[in-house]
Amino acid sequence: MSHPHGASFENIDQQGPSSVESITADTSPHMALVIKSETSRHVAQENQNQTYKCETCKKPTRSEYLEIYRAALEGNWDRAKRVVEEYPEAIQDSITETRDVLHIAFASKHTSFVKEMVRFLTDEDLERINVNGDTALCFAAKLGTVKIAKEMVKKNNRLPMIRSSEERTPLHIAAKLGSRDMTSYLCDVTLFEGLSPDERIEILMATITNDMYDIALKILEKDVTLGTKKDKKTIAALCELAKKPFVIGGKSRLSLWERCFNFG
16 A cells, blocks of 8 residues: 655554555655655754754754664664764654654664664653654554564553553554554553553454454453443443354354353
8 A cells, every 4th residue: 555645744643554554655756755855844943053063962963863864764773873872862853843763763664673772762761752642652553563562562561551642542542443463462461450441441342343352352351341331422342242243153252252241
């Protein structure tokens, strides 16, 4: 699926995993020009009085920012390493008007690049929110990049419980988008006891709506009372499941559903 010409990193937060598969856009001459223009304009504003490396403020020059940006798009850590080692804070700087290096690397889905970059980040760095009110893990949940999510959670296991600007955990975000692999992973690392009753039922409903029944069962086994509770639209999980009777399956699976819904 090709990314539409003229698209930018700004609209990625409103799109699901399938909409951002080609966000790198470096294969498109038109998009490369857009990216270069956006980057150059923003960096020029930030560095308009800086024509050489500032020894006092220790900030990268315009050309060094561009070097990191291109490296993040390409997933070329060796290219970025020199600048990042000299200016570790550059990873946190916004290279475009709304994206820092970390978010650009996520969008480009270069796992090895992110893995190296995470080594330079503190736990607090990973908990920072971007201009859209999302942490790095919330952003990764929207993209569906499980390997990248694992690297971050390995570094900071508090991330799964930090909510987005819409008050959704990364698990809730992934479930709403129907991202099976990401939802399954986040279900295992999210502290279920830390979710509110409303969050639990909304996540369960999202898994059923998006045909992720194995994950729905996993959630029900954590809290069997959810089967008959209602979400904000007063729809019970059982009612949602009744719309899809084919998923009940054989006797063994039926008994499991019965147990979760307190039928048996």
